[in-house]
Amino acid sequence: MSVSTTASPSLARQLWRQTWPMTLGVLALLGFQLTDSAFIARLGTAPLAAQAYTFPLSFLIIGIQVGLGIAIAALISRALGAGEAQRARRLGSLVLLLGAAVLGGLALLLWLIQAPIFTLLGADSATRALIRAYWAPQLLAAWLGALLYFGYSLFRAHGDTRLPGKLMVLTSLANLVLDPLLIFGLGPWEGWGLPGAAWATVLAFALGLIIVGRRLAGRAWLALEGLLDEARRSARPFLGIAGPAMVGQLMPPLAAMLAIAVVATLGEASVAAWGLASRLETLSLVVVLALTMSLPPWLGRCYGAGDWAQVDRLLRLAVRVVVGWQLALGGVLALLAPWVAAGLSGNPEVQQDLALLIRFLLPSYALLGLCMLMVSAGNALGWPLRSMLMSAARLFLCYLPCLWLGARLGDLVGLAAGAALGNLLAGALAWQWSRRLLRVRMDRLVKTI
Known part of the structure; x- marks a missing residue:
């Protein structure tokens, strides 16, 4: 007996309803990160380069929070799919407490070891002085943002994507x-410069946390009784998902550190351009990122029900949506690269480097997005270790070797071309990997019908 794999119009509408709130929310969230960089660029190349050096460590924090969030969404959605509502409440309480403790400890550690880390990344003494004033409020902002993300994960696991989307916009x-008030000041007050961007984020995330806390207080999604027994019962499956997911999410920050070390050999303007391109990358992948948030809980419920x-x-x-959208968006932005670069930086050298990166990288995100989607789906479908290995292959077998070789052969042009080639190879590899795993499951399904 055959099983239909054609997506119906009703399924497409359901996916749209689940994804569009998160798309708007992620667009807003990433938009304010790009806004931070655009405002900081007006302070000069040195502050912009200083911020760029912090990206890999910021991505480290985000990687751990996303890994924990994946486990939150997967376990709670599976429990709900299996009809275990009370267990889902206990899991919600456990992961919120664990996430707050883990991310708080990591933020403290990154503050204590900042000097050797930024020195290894290639920042000189003047740049490290700029980073030092910015790093403490930025770590506080990252911790608050992680707590907010865990709250969003809880809502998504219960099928509510509207509130997280609205709060991301807010x-x-x-x-x-x-941002402009705290960076540049108002009237006689001169503002705080680079640290002002971080303090603006602190206040914005604090506002979001207040609203999430009040909304959670009105929902029966948390439980305080039986947490120790639930922790013992769920520790292994939680670590089985969160462990590989966090390792998989930690690999991009490590790759980003290695990549920026390569870019640093090309000069300060290239580092600044690379930092802006990194912000633009995440903004251009907004639909992919929204799908990686909205789709896994749905897949998790299907997993729990055996569908x-x-x-x-x-x-x-989802693959058709991602590839089609990213190809169209990448093509348009590549054509508009000089104007986009001029809007993000006032330095002509940075503009030139950024335009070059946009032309090479943006179209390649169609296959990068496909790879990201497959890795996220794998975590929801009981393949966390395979997803981690796919992430490792994307970064360390495809992306970094091509980027390094390109830089050696052709400076920034070669680096950009190498990074694009790495994205294309990773997408093709992820598609073959996911189809092979799913074919095994589908064959078993057909045999039982």
Whole structure:
């Protein structure tokens, strides 16, 4: 007996309803990060380069929080799919407490070891002085942002993507208003410069946390009884998902550190351009990032119910959306590269380098997005170790070797071309990997019908 893998119009509408709030929210969230960089660029190349050096460590924090968030969404959605509502409440409480403790400890550690880390990344003494004033409020902002993300994960696991989407827009608007005030000042007050960007984010995330806390207080999604027993019961499956997911999420920051060390050999302007390109990358991948948030809880419920035919239909539909959208967006931005670069930086040398990076990198994100989607889906479908290995292959077998070789052969042009080639190879590899794993599941399904 055959199983249909054609996505129906109703399925597409359901996916749209689940994803569009997160798309707007992620767009707003990433937009304010790009806004931070655009405002900082007006302070000069040195502050912009200083911020760029912090990106790999910021990505480290984000990687751990996303790994924990993946485990939150997967375990709670599976429990709900299996009809275990009370267990889902206990899991929600456990992961919120664990996440706050883990990310708080990491932020403290990164503050204590900042000098050797930024020295290893290639920052000189003047740049490290700029970073030092910025790093403490930025770490506080990262911790608050992680707590907010865990709250979003809880809502998504219960199928509510609207509130997280709305709050991402709200915090983005708050940051947009606060950024120029705290960076440049108002009237006789001169503002705080680079640290002002971090303090604006602190205040915006604090506002979001207040609202999330009040909304959670009105929902029966948390439980305080039986937490120790639940912790013992769920420790192994939680670590089985969170461990590989966090390792997988930690690999991009490590790759980013290695990449920026390569870029640093090309000069300060190239580092500044690379930092802006990194912000633009995440903004251009907004639909992919929204799908990696909205799709896994849905897949997790299908996993809990054993509905692999629906899993196949969902993944095929999501891949068509990602590849089509990213190719169209990448092509348009590549054509508009000089104007986009001019809007993000006032330095002609940075503009030139940024335009070059946009032309090479943005179209390649169609296959990068496909790889990201497959890795996220794998964590929800019981393949966390394989997802981690796919992340490792993307970065250390495809991306970094091509980037390094390109830089050696052709400076910034070669580096950009190498990075684009690495993205293309990673996407092709992820597609073959995911189809092979899903084919095994589908064959078992057909045999049982």
